[in-house]
Amino acid sequence: MTERILNITNGDCAVAALAAAAMPGDPLPWRDILHEGPVPGGLDLAALSEVRARFIAERGWASLGPLQAEFAARDARLAGFRDYDRVRFWFEHDLYDQLQLLQLLDWFAGEDLGGTRLTLLCTDEYLGPSSADAIRQRLSAETAVAGAQLELARRAWAAFRQPTPEAWVALLRSDLTQLPFLEGAIRRTLEEYPHPRTGLSRTAFQALCLVAQGEDRFNDLFKEYQTTEERSFMGDLGFYGLLHTLAEGEWALLTIDRRTPAHLIDPEQRYGVTDQGREVLAGRASAGEQLARDRWIGGVHLRPDRYWTWDAATDTLSGMNA
Incomplete structure (x- = not known):
């Protein structure tokens, strides 16, 4: 029997690249810019999707109604992952992708996988401009998602959604080797602070x-x-x-x-x-x-009277609180 595969990746360009390479399975583009706007903690996937849809619509990047429907359909397809034998995560090394990967691995960490296997293909090459041969060759780097990876993703995703950035910074003092591109994503996020x-x-x-x-x-x-x-x-x-x-x-x-x-x-x-x-x-x-006017980085809401600064040269976080 043919293996049923769900290919989750960062967006439509990556989906097109996978299709051009004739990768087997059904595509699921994640389509969210998590380094932009609020990503507060304490919300399940549906509630967070509503927050994200409203933010994107407020920026004028899409209309709210269709966007809400798109997020709902995306989340429903994710919830149906047990219809597949394997879920493949096709992601890249940059901040945009790494935050999406954290969100997905955190969600799967809380699910009963049943008989579904999770595998990861994450390299330092971009999917969109890759040739069909290069994408097919990536399969040699496919690895099973380990429990330690799910646990690290859960810890990192929770830290990203905290209302202050200390937990996100503290990750830099822990072992991040299970997700080799996470450290770079943490540092690049911190460089978006003033x-x-x-x-x-x-x-x-x-x-x-x-x-x-x-x-x-x-x-x-x-x-x-x-x-x-x-x-x-x-x-x-x-x-x-x-x-x-x-x-x-x-x-x-x-x-x-x-x-x-x-x-x-x-x-x-x-x-x-x-x-x-x-x-x-x-x-x-x-x-x-x-x-810092009404700006969000993950779960941190920056305001002129309450914001943090980051000095990348010294790895120093400083806070200003009302």
Whole structure:
């Protein structure tokens, strides 16, 4: 009898790549940008999916009703995993994928697997641009998901959803070898907290630097930004929204040549660095309060009167509390 396989992966591009490689089984794209917006603890999958759908809709990235239906259908298909002999996790090494993998492994850690096997294919190569032969060759790296991996994922997912970042930082002092790309994901998440001197996240700092160097058109700017990432994870919509955030308010760090909605990308949009932006880049001013306006990183809700900073050079977390 033919083995029934459920292939869970990060999104539609990966699904298309698996199809082109004629991988057997049914695809399930996870389709959530978990490094953007609230991922609070204390919610089951259905409740969290509702929170995620509302956030994505509020950003203008999709309409709420269809998105709620899509999440519900996705979750229902996941709950039907016992219809399959094997669940294959096809994921990459970057932050976007690693957070999705944590969510899924945490969910499976709480399930009775019955006769279904879980296997993992996770490498440092991106699925979307991979050739069919390269994807087929990945099968040689397939491994069974171990109980220790499920336990680590459960601990890490809970830490990511805590209302303060201390537990997420504490993971760096534990053994993470069961999930070899997790440490990089933790560190990259922490780099999205404001820097103690500039108040900028790593992404915001790179964006400002590139504009200051003359890379002022969105399409070119986004391409150059991607080269600054060891493990690219951010999509163009998230980056476009960040640039709009940097251009808002009395102390805007960027100028925009023409105002467009933050969810409708104008590839020819042009940017400039304000005097305040140059002060921040020079370390003579901080943008921490501006970038911490109603911002979420996992379960942590950053506000101007309550936010944390992260110094990647010294692995130091500092907190500000109202």
